[in-house]
Amino acid sequence: MSLTCNVCRATLTQPVYESPENHSITTMNTLVQGRTHVYFCDDCSHLQTDELPNLAEYYSTEYTINANSEDDDQVYKIIDGRPVFRADHQAAVLQSKLTLPEGCRILDYGCAKAPTLRKVLALHPGIEPYLFDLTDKYRTFWQQFPKPPHTAVGEPNREWDGTLDVVLSFYALEHVSDLDTAIRNIRRLLKPGGFFYFIVPNAYQNIADFIVADHINHFSETSIQVLLERLGFDQVSIDTSAHEAAYVVMARNAGVERAPSLPANSIIADLGKRAAEMSSYWKGIVEKIQHFEDALPEDARVAIYGAGFYANFIALSLRDVSRVGVFIDQNPHLQNTYLYDRPVIAPSALPGNTSHVIVGLNPRTAQFSINAIGVLQLRPIEFLFL
Numbered sequence: 001m002s003l004t005c006n007v008c009r010a011t012l013t014q015p016v017y018e019s020p021e022n023h024s025i026t027t028m029n030t031l032v033q034g035r036t037h038v039y040f041c042d043d044c045s046h047l048q049t050d051e052l053p054n055l056a057e058y059y060s061t062e063y064t065i066n067a068n069s070e071d072d073d074q075v076y077k078i079i080d081g082r083p084v085f086r087a088d089h090q091a092a093v094l095q096s097k098l099t100l101p102e103g104c105r106i107l108d109y110g111c112a113k114a115p116t117l118r119k120v121l122a123l124h125p126g127i128e129p130y131l132f133d134l135t136d137k138y139r140t141f142w143q144q145f146p147k148p149p150h151t152a153v154g155e156p157n158r159e160w161d162g163t164l165d166v167v168l169s170f171y172a173l174e175h176v177s178d179l180d181t182a183i184r185n186i187r188r189l190l191k192p193g194g195f196f197y198f199i200v201p202n203a204y205q206n207i208a209d210f211i212v213a214d215h216i217n218h219f220s221e222t223s224i225q226v227l228l229e230r231l232g233f234d235q236v237s238i239d240t241s242a243h244e245a246a247y248v249v250m251a252r253n254a255g256v257e258r259a260p261s262l263p264a265n266s267i268i269a270d271l272g273k274r275a276a277e278m279s280s281y282w283k284g285i286v287e288k289i290q291h292f293e294d295a296l297p298e299d300a301r302v303a304i305y306g307a308g309f310y311a312n313f314i315a316l317s318l319r320d321v322s323r324v325g326v327f328i329d330q331n332p333h334l335q336n337t338y339l340y341d342r343p344v345i346a347p348s349a350l351p352g353n354t355s356h357v358i359v360g361l362n363p364r365t366a367q368f369s370i371n372a373i374g375v376l377q378l379r380p381i382e383f384l385f386l
């Protein structure tokens with residue numbers, strides 16, 4: 001069966017990556033059966049993962065981001081030893097990029113708990129909040145908004161069409177296979193000249209995104225541009241530094257769809273090369289982990305740093321995960337939980353006899369993050385960085 005590029009509709013032929021195992025890890029750190037195939041589009045540079053057959057079931061049963069409590073948010077970054085939560089950072093970036101006049105109508109599309117809009121609303125009480133999600137399982141959180149929001153479940157309210165100033169979307173489009181329908185729906189909701197503001201992961205800055213099973217789309221700046229132009233947006237601006245390992249994108253509703261200008265061959269060739277490098281990285285990393293494991297002394301006391309995707313990947317790659325005693329993480333919401341029946345602990349609680357730590361963090365910033373943790377530097381620990 002041939003696959004079509006979600007961004008430019010070209011036919012995708014040969015995968016650039018195939019997972020070695022017949023299972024893959026999701027963003028919720030659960031395993032789904034099936035091999036991951038990632039394709040590179042030679043026309044627009046989009047990277048696309050073939051949708052696994054069990055994904056629908058996964059979304060209906062497992063996929064609930066931070067639904068436990070209002071504060072149960074993901075850590076964006078550790079700054080001076082303190083966690084900065086993702087929604088706080090997202091709200092700050094949004095306010096730096098958009099002016100939000102009194103009466104401005106803002107919809108969070110696929111909002112879940114809508115923590116970012118909630119924080120923005122607290123500082124700009126004059127805006128009109130709109131919330132839409134596919135499910136109503138977050139409704140209790142919506143009821144706690146500082147100002148009653150307009151809400152819709154399943155489908156956006158048709159009365160909202162053409163009335164919104166801004167539509168927001170945080171970490172949603174990477175999961176969507178029918179981007180044409182999703183983006184057209186969003187444009188229909190916007191006023192002429194209204195802005196679509198969204199955040200999606202940047203696999204080129206966080207290589208985990210390349211193999212995570214439920215991310216179908218791995219955008220590049222180029223593929224974002226092609227997608228938005230083709231579906232009726234102009235004034236596209238893409239910020240690759242405001243939010244770590246993500247693209248912060250703004251585009252204006254231009255009112256008409258048009259043929260996009262396809263990227264130059266040299267840009268496609270460069271991104272194709274980088275995609276091939278990411279593929280090689282993941283093919284080689286299991287061997288690297290097992291090589292480290294094979295060289296561990298008999299009495300080694302092993303910990304895994306991190307409790308997210310990379311940590312799970314390490315645990316799955318080890319021949320004998322029972323050698324790992326603890327997982328270490330700075331996110332207070334993960335501490336005192338369990339992974340593989342092992343406790344997740346704060347760095348300061350690391351047992352004194354720990355001799356080896358395998359670092360399950362984004363390899364781009366892992367060394368820096370570990371160096372910043374004083375209690376780990378004082379110990380004679382051997383680290384493995386991915």
Ligand SMILES: [Zn+2]
Pocket residue numbers: 005006007008009010041042043044045046
């Ligand atoms: Zn394409």
